[in-house]
Amino acid sequence: MRYWLMKSEPSDCSIDDLAAMPAQTVAWYGVRNYQARNFMRDQMSVGDLAFFYHSSCAEPGIVGIVKVVKKAYPDATQFDPASHYFDPKATPEAPRWLNVDVQLVRKTPLVPLASLRDAAPLEGLRILARGNRLSITPVDPAHWSYICEHML
DNA sequence: GCCAACGTTGGC
């Protein structure tokens, strides 16, 4: 199993929104970046754990832990002309975009981005890399353990 | 709102 960090804009889907979902589970739709898609397609397995991260908001940072409960399958929004995520080049026969389903494990105290940056043992964490924009990034087991044991 | 960084597009 692997560890991940998954970004969500709280105005779109916050940790509390997830907590209010049926079975506290949500399809991670809307990923339109090939690298992030490939992580889901090639490397994410049921049982993988991820930090749930709030981005593009007043207090960016880790706010919870989720787990992958369904492996990658075609993202329904790519076929929906009414969706913001509609992709005219995608067809059900040749889908371009995928999503996994994730379920809330638990909310955590906010771990602000600034605190992650200040933690020397987290050097190399992908979210901290210059110009990082990927919405899904792998997390080294050592980084995962450090955050869980020292920062939550 | 600003701006740096990055990905995608499309002309050639």
Place this chain on the structure above:
DNA sequence: GCCAACGTTGGC
């Protein structure tokens, strides 16, 4: 295949 233009991300 190159690369300029453009759009998006996301912290501040």
